[in-house]
Amino acid sequence: xxxxxxxQPGMFVQEKEAVTLDCTYDTSDQSYGLFWYKQPSSGEMxxxxxxxxxxxxxxxEGRYSLNFQKARKSANxxxxxxxxxxxxxxxxxxxxxxTYKYIFGTGTRLKVLA
Amino acid sequence: xxxxxxxxxxxICKSGTSVKIECRSLDFQAxxxxxxxxxxKQSLMLMATSNEGSKATYEQGVEKDKFLINHASLTLSxxxxxxxHPEDSSFYICSATTLQGPGELFFGEGSRLTVL
Numbered sequence: 001x002x003x004x005x006x007x008q009p010g011m012f013v014q015e016k017e018a019v020t021l022d023c024t025y026d027t028s029d030q031s032y033g034l035f036w037y038k039q040p041s042s043g044e045m046x047x048x049x050x051x052x053x054x055x056x057x058x059x060x061e062g063r064y065s066l067n068f069q070k071a072r073k074s075a076n077x078x079x080x081x082x083x084x085x086x087x088x089x090x091x092x093x094x095x096x097x098x099t100y101k102y103i104f105g106t107g108t109r110l111k112v113l114a
Numbered sequence: 115x116x117x118x119x120x121x122x123x124x125x126i127c128k129s130g131t132s133v134k135i136e137c138r139s140l141d142f143q144a145x146x147x148x149x150x151x152x153x154x155k156q157s158l159m160l161m162a163t164s165n166e167g168s169k170a171t172y173e174q175g176v177e178k179d180k181f182l183i184n185h186a187s188l189t190l191s192x193x194x195x196x197x198x199h200p201e202d203s204s205f206y207i208c209s210a211t212t213l214q215g216p217g218e219l220f221f222g223e224g225s226r227l228t229v230l
Contacts, residue, residue, distance in 0.1 A: 045207065045219070100213065100217065102219055
């Protein structure tokens with residue numbers, strides 16, 4: 001069965017600093033997709049970044065980058081130059097290539113300090 | 115990105131009544147929508163996969179008769195919480211994918227249900 005693990009319930013980072021949010025996954029599939037979503041206190045889920053299992057390069061989207069280490073089955077999110085607005089819950093997710101179902105991790109609550 | 119709209123954003127109802135939540139894909143056709151439930155400070159729990167024109171596929175442990183899902187068109191899926199009880203109080207959020215590109219999920223705004 002597929003599984004996503006986020007071991008950091010909460011993280012603090014100083015404004016303008018970089019922060020890494022950890023995510024490990026478990027799957028027997030060869031083809032899969034990994035996603036990161038941000039959930040502010042308002043509740044909506046915001047898509048941040050995607051990494052395909054066959055992508056050789058780490059994904060980047062603005063201040064977000066994904067440190068993808070396939071052999072270790074990890075897909076850590078790196079947020080550079082943190083902003084106060086980055087304070088939110090962050091979820092790592094994996095998509096099943098066959099059913100398109102998404103499995104979410106337990107999330108990491110990030111607090112950016114001024 | 116694609117837009118998914120969910121309504122109502124929040125609802126308060128009396129125990130025993132039914133509540134309907136709508137999920138619409140505004141600028142794309144969604145043959146598949148997903149309904150999630152989220153308890154406070156917890157992750158999203160997949161309740162069911164909603165397929166246009168067919169019966170929803172429920173996850174293990176989710177009561178089909180309690181949570182009625184209808185996907186009547188390519189842009190609309192509804193979740194009806196029947197005979198709601200206080201334990202049904204939760205944050206319900208729908209999502210859809212275009213099944214194109216990376217296939218990311220686009221989420222509605224979520225609906226916060228409080229059953230008194």
